[in-house]
Amino acid sequence: MVSTGLPRHLFVTGTDTGVGKTTVTEHLIQQLVAQGLKVVGMKPVASGCEWLAGRWQNEDVMRLTAASNVQAPPELVNPYCFQPAIAPHLAAIAAGVDIRLDVIQSAFTELAAMSDVVIVEGAGGLLVPLNATHSIADLVQALQLPALLVVGMRLGCINHALLTAQLLQQRQIPCCGWVANQIDSHMAMQDENLQTLTDWLQQPPLLHLPYQGNPA
Ligand SMILES: Nc1ncnc2c1ncn2[C@@H]1O[C@H](COP(=O)(O)OP(=O)(O)OP(=O)(O)O)[C@@H](O)[C@H]1O
Ligand SMILES: C[C@H](N)[C@H](N)CCCCCC(=O)O
Numbered sequence: 001m002v003s004t005g006l007p008r009h010l011f012v013t014g015t016d017t018g019v020g021k022t023t024v025t026e027h028l029i030q031q032l033v034a035q036g037l038k039v040v041g042m043k044p045v046a047s048g049c050e051w052l053a054g055r056w057q058n059e060d061v062m063r064l065t066a067a068s069n070v071q072a073p074p075e076l077v078n079p080y081c082f083q084p085a086i087a088p089h090l091a092a093i094a095a096g097v098d099i100r101l102d103v104i105q106s107a108f109t110e111l112a113a114m115s116d117v118v119i120v121e122g123a124g125g126l127l128v129p130l131n132a133t134h135s136i137a138d139l140v141q142a143l144q145l146p147a148l149l150v151v152g153m154r155l156g157c158i159n160h161a162l163l164t165a166q167l168l169q170q171r172q173i174p175c176c177g178w179v180a181n182q183i184d185s186h187m188a189m190q191d192e193n194l195q196t197l198t199d200w201l202q203q204p205p206l207l208h209l210p211y212q213g214n215p216a
């Protein structure tokens with residue numbers, strides 16, 4: 001894995017759904033805001049929404065928006081939002097919607113124009129489909145963003161992390177590093193798993209979030 005240092009904008013991907021992408025994105029936004037930067041979080045495609053205050057709202061979008069200090073229109077922060085918490089391309093088909101990368105690109109460009117940093121959170125892992133032909137990886141490439149890989153530390157994450165790193169490399173998507181997020185308080189051999197990932201990804205984690213999300 002090749003480390004690119006700190007980029008201006010960033011795409012946060014992960015080893016799977018539920019591994020801590022939102023938690024890490026929220027944390028990064030808070031850190032950058034504390035440094036005095038104008039920061040906005042973007043969740044281009046969200047599935048799993050509740051009807052709140054007269055419209056469909058997604059928890060990830062609400063969390064990223066609450067952490068951001070640039071208050072952008074919801075249609076830019078989250079161009080696609082679907083009610084059922086299912087794979088986004090299936091939710092889109094059910095809603096009769098075509099998820100278009102150019103729509104997301106335009107929204108991203110507008111967000112970038114109003115902020116110093118845009119941090120984009122994917123949906124699920126890197127090869128999650130968005131429509132019949134494009135995946136999250138294609139979106140990362142369309143946005144020309146470097147990736148940050150969140151590894152949800154649980155049994156199975158080594159394989160998922162290495163597959164994701166390999167795909168980033170194959171696609172020539174720059175990767176600025178990885179985050180070890182301890183999502184399983186009972187994970188056996190935590191230190192040994194961290195060391196294995198460090199060896200095979202050829203770099204230590206940029207950040208190690210212990211269980212319950214307090215940054216180390
Ligand atoms: N370090 C941690 N310690 C304890 N719980 C965590 C930690 N990180 C994340 N969680 C919990 O795990 C769950 C999944 O986290 P999160 O929503 O950040 O994942 P995600 O990768 O963004 O998922 P999605 O694919 O749905 O966007 C949440 O309930 C969150 O509170
Ligand atoms: C609904 C969930 N929280 C995510 N936003 C979407 C996860 C899609 C995963 C698809 C898959 O890899 O099978």
Ligand SMILES: [Mg+2]
Nearest residue numbers: 021022060121
């Ligand atoms: Mg999330």
